[in-house]
Amino acid sequence: MSSLDALRTLLDPSAIVTDPEAMAPHLTDWRGKHRGEAFALLRPRSVEEVSAILRWASATRTPIVPQGGNTGLSGGATPDASGDAVVLSLTRLNRIRAIDIEGDTLTAEAGCILADIQQAAAANDRLFPLSLGSEGSCQIGGVVATNAGGINVIRYGTVRDLVLGLEYVRADGAVIHGLKPLRKDNAGYALQELVIGSEGTLAVVTAATFRLFPRPRVGATALCGLDSPSAALKLLSMLKQFAGERISSFELMCDGEMGLTLDFVPGTILPLERRHAWYVFIELGDGAPNSPIGEVLTETLASALEQDVLQDAAIAQSEAQARAIWHLRFAVAEANRRAGPIVSHNTSVAVADVPAFISAIEAMAAEHLPNARTLFVGHVGDGNIHVVLRLPKETPAEQLADIGHAVNAQVFAITRDFGGSITAEHGIGRNLTGTLTLHAQPEALALMRAVKQAFDPLGILNPGAVLAKR
Structure with a gap:
């Protein structure tokens, strides 16, 4: 009896998928950068079936790659090329x-x-x-x-x-x-x-x-045009003074990213009179139904305009306008995917260091990659900056990997100099296992391996993700 035959005694037939066409979407990541192989896709309906699958996997030493919506950006939900693993989709556990x-x-x-x-x-x-x-x-x-x-x-x-x-x-x-x-x-x-x-x-x-x-009873949304990341932090400081903890979101985007979004994502419109070097997306919310949160935002932005902290601002006058503003921010990943070859990073530094960090990245790119376009977008309110280097479309495909490795080394060295993190929210996945090995304190890395050994002594859970294989 094959290993899958043994599993069929534990699960209903629809939980085991081996058809190549049905499996194909689960064997590549959202951006199409990672492709792997698996000999089955498993789709349990309950925690009891997940338990049965993992007991089977332990008994057969079968690698398991858990997968959710497959929207990750670090390759952590894609199996390797060996074909030895099964993909464990949690889609049907949806109550x-x-x-x-x-x-x-x-x-x-x-x-x-x-x-x-x-x-x-x-x-x-x-x-x-x-x-x-x-x-x-x-x-x-x-x-x-x-x-x-x-x-x-x-x-x-x-x-x-x-x-x-x-x-x-x-x-x-x-x-x-x-x-x-x-x-x-x-x-x-x-x-x-x-x-x-x-x-x-x-x-x-x-x-x-x-x-x-x-749930916030009232909210206020705005898109602002500024000339620098330093001005964005000044605006954030002003908002903190007047709005305090009612600041829900404060996002930064460079004009290069805004241009890609407007060019490549249908239905996107800039609600400002002209383009600016940098943009900030703001969302305030208050649980008090009579809160003057809109007035707070309007007055803060007016004061910022008077002090030349920002050049222009558009305040949403309806939910539809607020959604349109945030669509510009959310569409960035799709725009980058459509724009051509990129090398992207998900770094974080102290909030106060964001302007200097961005300047250091720009200087590095000008010296080492003068033909690349340096782009930035991120959650500046918490120091999480996505660094994207867009390469010329004519860059030969066979050179992309080498260019990516070289760029990564430079970006991560700068991140380390600022005491930052090589990944703020996307995770290590399979993309950054080698980088983690290089940048983590050896003693901390040893603790991570000990934790992995304690949880997964056979090494069957997502092998090759987070910690590099030895």
Whole structure:
């Protein structure tokens, strides 16, 4: 009896997919940069079936690559080229198990779409604040496994700050029932903190309990044109003074990225009279229905205009206008994908260091890649800057890998000099395993390997992701 025959005794027929055409979308990442092979795609319907699959995988020493919405940008959900692995899709674990309005919590399975969670919270007059460009297709298990951030980190934090409890399955099939909606729990080691952000290398996340928040009764959205990242930080300081914790989002984008978005993504329109060197996207929100939050934003921007901190601003006058403004920000990834060959990075530095960091990247690119176009977009309110170098379209395909490695070395060296992180929210995946080995403190890297060994002694969970194979 083959290994899959043994698995067929545990699962219904629709849970095991071997048809190449049906498997194909699961064997490449969203950007088409990573392609792998697998001998099966497994689609469990319950945590019990996930447990059965992992018991089978341990018994047969079969590598497992967990996969959610397959929207990741680091290659962490794509199998390698060996064909030895199976892809474990959590798509069919898609129930919202509970919503507790009094306790402000929501418990959802790993396959739930992020946008559906947002809508479920809104239907109960609550806010689930995680918001990403891929929210219409990314899944809860994936955002937990990568500790996703998004545009609202400045106010609500990353996924790690939103998770109260976690249900996950160990490599040996044991289910850890940790879905406690507790705000305080100091009983032993915080194991779920290790699982969050581990990219499927320590355990398979099957459900999570999240914090909910009061839904803002009023909001204000604006797009501003500025001449520098330093001016953006001055504007952020002014907003903090007048709006305080009501700042939900504060995003930075260079004009190069704005141009690509306007050129390559249909339906995008710049609501300013002219183009500017830099742009800031602002979202304020307040739970008080009579809050003058719109006036606060208007007065702050007027003061910034008077002080030459910014050159222009467009304040949304309706929800439709607010959505159109944010569509410009969310469409960046699609624009970059369509624009041609790029080398992208997901770095973070201290907020105060953002302008100097950007200047250092620009100087490096001018010296080493004068034909490349340096682009920036990111969550400047928390120091997370996406560095993108767009290469000439005529760059030979066979040179892209070498150019990418050279660019990465330069960008990460600058990031290290600023005391920053080589990945702020996209994760290590398979893209950055070698870089992590080079940049992590050896003692810290040894601890990571010890944690991996403790959770997954056979090394079957997403092998080759996060930690480089030895």
